[in-house]
Amino acid sequence: MSALDHPGATAPYSPTPSTANLADILERILDKGIVIAGDIKIDLLDIELLTIRLRLFISSVETAKKAGIDWWETDPALSSRAAQSALARENEELRGRVAELEGRPPGTPKRNRAKESA
Amino acid sequence: MTATDVGHPRTGTSGGGAMATCVFAVLRTGGRQAPALTPGHAGGGAVGLLPLPGGDLQAVVQDVPAADFTQEALRRRLGDPLELERCARAHHAVITAAAAGGAVVPLPLATLFTASGRASAALADRRDRILDVLDRVEGRAEWAVKVHVAQHAPAPPAADGKDPAAAPGRPGAGAAYLARVRGRERDRQARHEALLRVAGRVHEAAAAHAVAAVRRTPHGTAITGKDRPQVLNAAFLVDDSRATDLVAAVRALGGAHAGLDVHVEVSGPWVPYSFTSLGEEP
Incomplete structure (x- = not known):
């Protein structure tokens, strides 16, 4: 993940924009405060909410790793697709668990009274 | 968190809407090498250099559709993982490329002014502080x-x-x-x-x-x-x-x-x- 692993590329700032880890980028950008030093203002409360949501986003993407999805090891960049497949997988697990709790085999359709919550 | 990618028109058509000036970074003029420029935020104009009063500083700026950078729009866009990633990478790419021209002071994501004249005046007000920071990071990473x-x-x-x-x-x-x-x-x-x-x-x-x-x-x-x-x-x-x-x-x-x-x-x-x-x- 370090630029030094590729000593050929000693451009001024090497974690090249296309490959730098998104979490690393966000961490730096968020620490600078998102928005707004200019004259188009966003009120502070919103910025805080935004920050919290962004941090949640980082966490939720990285749960993919816990779930054993292998892109994490092979591709250090947090790709959006990976985030979505992690979400899909999580949804799948949750559906399975709901099915268990409702006493039907996973994969069978819910009865009508079961409220759709996905 | 869900990825909501529905319904919102892609940022893009800068056709006719009001534009705002987005400032990415400030650096000195006359570096060994001209700052490199990357495309910047989707839907905006070309990323360019805005000379600041005094002649020794320049800002890396882009005209962006104001409608994409309102409070509502930003909250929506940055809450969407795909948009967030695009925004963050665009921001980071512009700043990293500009740094080819020497030490830079990166500004927060989506630092916006209503016009380039406003940006120039606001940055001129912070001139001393910017010069201090540039001195501090020169030749460092x-x-x-x-x-x-x-x-x-x-x-x-x-x-x-x-x-x-x-x-x-x-x-x-x-x-x-x-x-x-x-x-x-x-x-x-x-x-x-x-x-x-x-x-x-x-x-x-x-x-x-x-x-x-x-x-x-x-x-x-x-x-x-x-x-x-x-x-x-x-x-x-x-x-x-x-x-x-x-x-x-x-x-x-x-x-x-x-x-x-x-x-x-x-x-x-x-x-x-x-x-x-x-x-x-x-």
Whole structure:
């Protein structure tokens, strides 16, 4: 993940924009405060909410790793697709668990009274 | 969190709508090399250089559709993982490319002005502070150091309750259980202290080669994985001539130490995001 692993590329700032880890980028950008030093203002409360949501986003993407999805090891960049497949997988697990709790085999359709919550 | 990518027209058609001036970074004029320019935010005009009053500073700016950068629009866009990634990478790419032209002061994501004249005036007001920060980061870069420790506790005997002597129901089982719990708590404490020592050692080794350091809150195990706690998440401002020394010094601390499997992760050089505050971020 370090630029030094590729000593050929000693451009001024090497974690090249296309490959730098998104979490690393966000961490730096968020620490600078998102928005707004200019004259188009966003009120502070919103910025805080935004920050919290962004941090949640980082966490939720990285749960993919816990779930054993292998892109994490092979591709250090947090790709959006990976985030979505992690979400899909999580949804799948949750559906399975709901099915268990409702006493039907996973994969069978819910009865009508079961409220759709996905 | 769900990825909502429905219904919103793509940013793009800058056809006719009001534009705002987005400022990415400020740097000196007359560097060894012209700053490189990348496309910037989707839907905006070309990224360009805006000379600032005084002639020795320039801002990296882009006209962007104002409608994409209102409070509502930003909240929606940055709450959408795909849009967030696009925005963050565009921002980072512009700043990183501009740094080819010399030291830069990166501004916060989506620093917006109603017109380039406004941007120029506002930055002129901060001129002294900007020059100070540029002096401070000239010839230096940010390096990030993270330390993770793999958890393979040296198999404490009977830690999992399989000690046959302590089978439930046998006399003394309760006392043995409590003793085990206390022992585990002691081990946990000792491990915790060992982890802090490792973090401290790596931080010191890096700081010895740096002119400034910031320590961020380590990521929780929800992020890093339960078996791989992060014990150090730091950034260092380093003279370019000392970067290889720093990297070598912290890497030398990776490996097995006192029963801990220490992983040191170094990344850089980064534009010194963490050391270029103009003192007015929220």
